[in-house]
Amino acid sequence: MRIITHTCPDCGTVVAANELESTRVEKCPGVDCEHVLQFDDLPEHERQHFLANRDRYRL
Numbered sequence: 001m002r003i004i005t006h007t008c009p010d011c012g013t014v015v016a017a018n019e020l021e022s023t024r025v026e027k028c029p030g031v032d033c034e035h036v037l038q039f040d041d042l043p044e045h046e047r048q049h050f051l052a053n054r055d056r057y058r059l
């Protein structure tokens with residue numbers, strides 16, 4: 001299974017898409033980083049792939 005992640009453009013911290021999907025908007029977990037990450041920041045095809053397979057991404 002392909003893991004979909006989002007990389008913070010400010011600090012490079014990688015966040016899992018399923019985490020973003022559950023919160024929709026999340027402050028970057030990176031140390032001293034105030035960037036806000038959104039599920040909608042993911043590329044269209046990544047979001048569609050995730051939503052189509054979301055049951056398999058549930059832990």
Ligand SMILES: [Zn+2]
Pocket residue numbers: 008009010011012013028029030033034035
């Ligand atoms: Zn960050």
